[in-house]
Amino acid sequence: xxxxxxxxxxxxxxxxxxxxxxxxxxxxxxxxxxxxxxxxxxxxxxxxxxxxxxxxxxxxxxxxxxxxxxxxxxxxxxxxxxxxxxxxxxxxxxxxxxxxxxxxxxxxxxxxxxxxxxxxxxxxxxxxxxxxxxxxxxxxxxxxxxxxxxxxxxxxxxxxxxxxxxxxxxxxxxxxxxxxxxxxxxxxx
Amino acid sequence: xxxxxxxxxxxxxxxxxxxxxxxxxxxxxxxxxxxxxxxxxxxxxxxxxxxxxxxxxxxxxxxxxxxxxxxxxxxxxxxxxxxxxxxxxxxxxxxxxxxxxxxxxxxxxxxxxxxxxxxxxxxxxxxxxxxxxxxxxxxxxxxxxxxxxxxxxxxxxxxxxxxxxxxxxxxxxxxxxxxxxxxxxxxxx
DNA sequence: CGATGGCTTGAAATCTCTCAAAGAAAGTGG
DNA sequence: CCACTTTCTTTGAGAGATTTCAAGCCATCG
Numbered sequence: 488x489x490x491x492x493x494x495x496x497x498x499x500x501x502x503x504x505x506x507x508x509x510x511x512x513x514x515x516x517x518x519x520x521x522x523x524x525x526x527x528x529x530x531x532x533x534x535x536x537x538x539x540x541x542x543x544x545x546x547x548x549x550x551x552x553x554x555x556x557x558x559x560x561x562x563x564x565x566x567x568x569x570x571x572x573x574x575x576x577x578x579x580x581x582x583x584x585x586x587x588x589x590x591x592x593x594x595x596x597x598x599x600x601x602x603x604x605x606x607x608x609x610x611x612x613x614x615x616x617x618x619x620x621x622x623x624x625x626x627x628x629x630x631x632x633x634x635x636x637x638x639x640x641x642x643x644x645x646x647x648x649x650x651x652x653x654x655x656x657x658x659x660x661x662x663x664x665x666x667x668x669x670x671x672x673x674x675x676x
Numbered sequence: 677x678x679x680x681x682x683x684x685x686x687x688x689x690x691x692x693x694x695x696x697x698x699x700x701x702x703x704x705x706x707x708x709x710x711x712x713x714x715x716x717x718x719x720x721x722x723x724x725x726x727x728x729x730x731x732x733x734x735x736x737x738x739x740x741x742x743x744x745x746x747x748x749x750x751x752x753x754x755x756x757x758x759x760x761x762x763x764x765x766x767x768x769x770x771x772x773x774x775x776x777x778x779x780x781x782x783x784x785x786x787x788x789x790x791x792x793x794x795x796x797x798x799x800x801x802x803x804x805x806x807x808x809x810x811x812x813x814x815x816x817x818x819x820x821x822x823x824x825x826x827x828x829x830x831x832x833x834x835x836x837x838x839x840x841x842x843x844x845x846x847x848x849x850x851x852x853x854x855x856x857x858x859x860x861x862x863x864x865x
Numbered sequence: 866c867g868a869t870g871g872c873t874t875g876a877a878a879t880c881t882c883t884c885a886a887a888g889a890a891a892g893t894g895g
Numbered sequence: 896c897c898a899c900t901t902t903c904t905t906t907g908a909g910a911g912a913t914t915t916c917a918a919g920c921c922a923t924c925g
Binding site: 571 | 755
């Protein structure tokens with residue numbers, strides 16, 4: 488993925504949609520299906536985005552030829568899995584405002600890691616309905632929870648851009664621990 | 677993992693515990709941390725279990741020497757990730773009885789795949805409190821939801837054993853689609 | 866300018882949780 | 896094998912969180 492904003496999702500038979508992860512430039516979300524026959528989820532763009540395609544066969548051949556490179560890609564999929572795990576915690580164990588705050592913390596750090604933040608603000612072109620699909624909340628409740636975060640002077644969201652006014656308190660409100668993002672990976676194997 | 681019943685979990689600062697996945701004999705849950713420096717979750721036994729240990733270094737060396745084997749292990753971690761994704765859907769988008777039903781469907785198929793079911797019943801040594809931690813529900817509500825599933829003649833749970841009385845209706849109640857388990861993998865690469 | 870999609874608000878209905886207590890089952894030590 | 900302790904299951908009832916329904920507002924786009 489080169490540019491824009493993507494997300495993975497699954498439809499639920501009852502008509503709902505569950506968003507499973509957000510992706511920013513530098514991510515390779517499709518790696519999750521490299522060794523699986525069928526894709527069990529969908530991948531959508533939140534805004535106009537630019538992506539590159541690498542045929543699975545070519546990538547598998549490349550990995551066979553260069554095992555250390557394979558490890559790097561493998562590691563990438565393991566980090567995605569760690570993020571999925573944290574999302575289980577998010578929708579399973581946090582109350583509404585914390586769930587939203589947690590997602591904002593995560594997206595902020597992911598964007599910061601690729602230099603796409605602007606000080607304490609970043610592009611966040613996600614509608615409240617989509618936040619609801621990501622957090623397992625109704626749009627109405629998302630709206631009220633965001634108002635709460637705004638009233639607490641933690642963040643503001645307007646015109647597809649989110650600004651973080653108090654990072655420390657936002658982290659605390661989200662019970663956010665960045666360990667699961669495994670970001671300090673420069674030089675890691 | 678050779679014998680017993682394991683689960684992955686994460687503690688939440690507020691004192692709660694979120695269970696992230698259940699594991700049965702044949703699984704290799706620790707593969708998730710093969711290429712990560714720090715383990716961001718815990719692994720616990722639900723009952724007395726037998727496990728084997730393979731040093732990460734040895735496994736990485738083995739994978740470098742045999743890329744097709746590495747693919748198999750990699751695939752295993754991707755399936756775990758697919759299960760994590762389905763769990764996000766479970767806690768995020770299903771109502772209480774469906775969440776529990778969904779977990780029962782999953783465990784049943786995983787056990788069946790390794791020949792550990794007995795007809796339509798299987799060992800399920802998980803307390804209602806643990807089911808609550810896995811589904812993001814309180815113990816009390818788990819209890820009432822199980823009673824509902826029982827009253828509907830879908831399942832029964834007693835003495836650490838679960839019996840499925842109506843698989844089709846249970847699947848429907850859980851909106852369970854086994855695709856994400858990627859079980860028909862015999863011979864798959 | 867009308868139409869669309871997203872945001873906001875109010876109020877009632879529903880789900881789920883917490884608290885509190887009692888009954889049932891399982892494990893421990895004598 | 897029994898008494899005791901602990902853990903697990905079950906029940907009731909009130910409190911709290913979240914959803915649904917319904918409507919109005921606002922910005923954007925053709």
